[in-house]
Amino acid sequence: MGPAATLNRASMTPRRRPTSEPPRVRRLLIGLALGFLALFLVVPLASVFAHALARGWGAYLKSFHDPVTFSAIKLTVIAAAIAVPLNCVFGVAAAWAIAKFRFPGKQLLITLIDLPFSVSPVISGLIFVLLFGAQGALGPWLIEREIQIIFAVPGIVLATTFVTFPFVARELIPLMQAQGRSEEEAAIVLGASGWKTFWRVTLPNIKWGLLYGVILCNARAMGEFGAVSVVSGHIRGETNTIPLHIEILYNEYNFVGAFAVASLLTLLALVTLALKTWVEWKNASAPGANHGSSP
């Protein structure tokens, strides 16, 4: 074998980097990861649609003609439509306060924002029952004024808002902390009012982070089960949201119906995922992209 042959052989085998593993190990690890992904994500996802379409498209579409199903969808949309904007406003305000100002009790506020994540959703629901229920602290006062919160739409909205409370704020706090205050200071020295500074400087700088938080918040608001289940009372056609309605259909052995409605939530998840990817991509390619945190 001449030197030319050696050279040739060397150029044929890809050069190994010091951190790379032997091919067998690599294949094993990739295989494991993909297998896990298939078993726990792809198969369940496919099976939702398989079950939903088990009796064909006719039966699938018929599931949505049910007025009870329709009312569950409507209630879910109402709950999300109230909870998401509320948490959006709150999240921006909280993140603004935490990131841009020093004040006593700041650490406590950060901890409190995380509370809904650290408490079981069932407990969250229970808190509202204990507060607003007939036997609850404010129960008699509410009954006197004929205001119903528990087992009614307001309770569902409250529980949804509570559970989805941290999403926007948590997304924005690290972003705004990384951006600091100097751009706002520059705007103010240039003569901008506080309001104009917010609309023209603060908001454009956080818009992608905010959108990301809103998407996650919305996904959770529509999919929340535990807390809503406790306060809803499961009144068909009145206080059932999509997830609760799916459970009822399933328990009644109406598999096609259950999975058909479930496929709606699954689609929502896929759309969320697509939007999330799009926002991340937009965020990275935005002019002057220079972000403290990538979500």
Next chain:
Amino acid sequence: MSIEVRHITRQFGKFKALDDVTLKVESGELVALLGPSGSGKTTLLRIIAGLEFPDPGPAQVLFYGDDVTHLPASQRKAGFAFQHYALFRHLSVFENIAFGLRVRPRATRPPERDILQRVETLLKLVQLEPLAQRYPAQLSGGQRQRVALARALAVEPKVLLLDEPFGALDAKVRKDLRRWLRRLHDEIHITTLFVTHDQEEALEVADRVAIMRDGRIEQIGTPDDIYDRPASPFIYDFLGNVNLFHGRIHEGRVLIGDTAFEAARGAGGPQSQAVAFVRPHDIRVTREASGRSTLAARLVRCHAAGPVAQLELERLDGGAAFAVQLSRDQFRQLQPQPGEQLFVELQNVRVFSDDYSI
């Protein structure tokens, strides 16, 4: 007096950032606030801009005689350039510069055509016309600083405040940009106060330099004044490029070792112990001793590359080392060899009583 601050004190917890500072900047002047980090210079600048507030008391900030102490930053009409530029990252260079005009209330906002014209003029002034549509992330540090300056100038500020304007730039760009700033100032004559920790920068650019230390102004004067007649050992030390000799004051002269030198008195009491400061280029080197006015020293090493030759000498009586700078001509005439014994004569000696240790 276009900027005047009186009795500004600012305390952060136990730390006194500013301690009863009073400062006047004449109309059209370019003044540098020079000091080590933590000396309070940035805090003072931010208080003047209205981004920070002095402790309650007799503190006052005046622009052209008007008391602005209680005006919010947005109404003071001060141009401010931040150390890290603080450009609006989502806006183009053009829109960054136009920002201050666009955010005005409708009644005082100039028409679109005037805004366009004004931004164009400023782009020309800072030599960035081709980059108008770029975003801050696409600019170099020097370009960003020029955009920041143009943005500050767009609102026709009464005064211009610059916080470490060249602090984040590399040495070459720094030098170019500070000369550019000087030319710009000569062109538009706006009263300017700028903060820096770089003594060379302050001495080169400013009409007057105020040196700060521990929240107080230690000395204020022209660059010549500051360099030739530092008011304290601290300033000598901070400006650098100086030799320190310990000695005694005797009949108006300073005794270093056995040699007496003429010396100007700096601050200090009548103590006989003293420190004397001499700049390396104020030391004359000869081969022959001339009576009692020269000190004997041994040449340790020298290097002659560059515009001046740097010599390092050691006193024969005690061995304290000091530095000497000779011009190339002087160096060529003398041709000193390392290890050789030489004699030095100290000129422009300034002495301070010995209660200051570096």
